Amino acid sequence: MDLKAQTFTLEGVAASLLILIATYTVFQSTVILAPTWSEFENVQLKQLGYDILRIMDNQNGENSSIGGMLKNLTCNNGICSPPMEFSDNLTKILNAINSFARLEILCVENGEIRTFILDGFEKAPTPNAVRVSRFVIVENAPCVNAKVVEVRLTLWR
């Protein structure tokens, strides 16, 4: 065992000073985080999602609007087939903004929330997907006696 004094040597003083300066510098300087551009990408996609639901929710629209789609759904075992105009238009928008989508419809029936998936938009999303919702007033939608349904759009790139 080394019984010689180590801290009182000049090396010991220099070493402790170095450690002190290093620790002080690390904790004192402001840490600048570079912007995470993936956050902005999410903002863009989410805003586009809201825009899509807003545009397609036309009370005067027919089969290609959300209201018209809900009236003309054929549902079977949790999967609903929308009218072709709606699918085509939504696919056109998705191709233009270069993203994939999953569309679900939620409504309350007999006190329970039921979820329906739209045929053609049933792909599973990736972990970095964004989700937007819009409540649409409709009569007798996929759920019996429902007045309001939630249209849930999940978008990812």
Added chain:
Amino acid sequence: MLISTHAQIKMMEEGKLSLDLLIGLSIFLFTFIFIASFLPGVFADVRNEINLAHQAYRISALLVEDLGFDSSWDTDITISNCQSQEFRPGLAIYDSNNGTIFNNLSVTKIRKFAELLNDPLCGERVRLFLGLNLSEFGGNKYKINVSLKNLEDELIKADGAILLNHGDSMSSGQVVKFERLVYLNQMADNCDIIAERCVAKLEVSVWI
């Protein structure tokens, strides 16, 4: 000589600072302090660009979700009086029953916006009132380009003329673009008809 000094240290078993230790330590400390003090400055160039994304989002929201100030700015403001009037462009339709209808753009407002941006002096006023000219407060002056395209990326035309593709000419540096989906209150020549609406894409590009 250095070797013999080193040998002396080894034999004497005492801590002594050698010359190469001093030189090495001072070089190291000098570099360390240099990096520690100049590292924040490395991001100084990038800091300006951090704000571009916010400006693009803000301008797109102002144009798409607000009717502008005052409510009849599209008829009140002209090329001749833009220098003396205060106004803020906004393209959304206002309905007396439903208020401002988001994402529903008025073609007359778009035309007026394009006309004002085309004029050099009125364009400066537009940028000032959109909050893009912060030079009075010691900030940056942002350049902007706004365009309306259809879903196939072609510029929207109404009556044969391009509706909106105005602003500064695109730069080759870092440009941030924000897109919004909108529908016009009148039919245009080449917009996409979705849910009985004339749908288009508004792109706002901002750079320094």
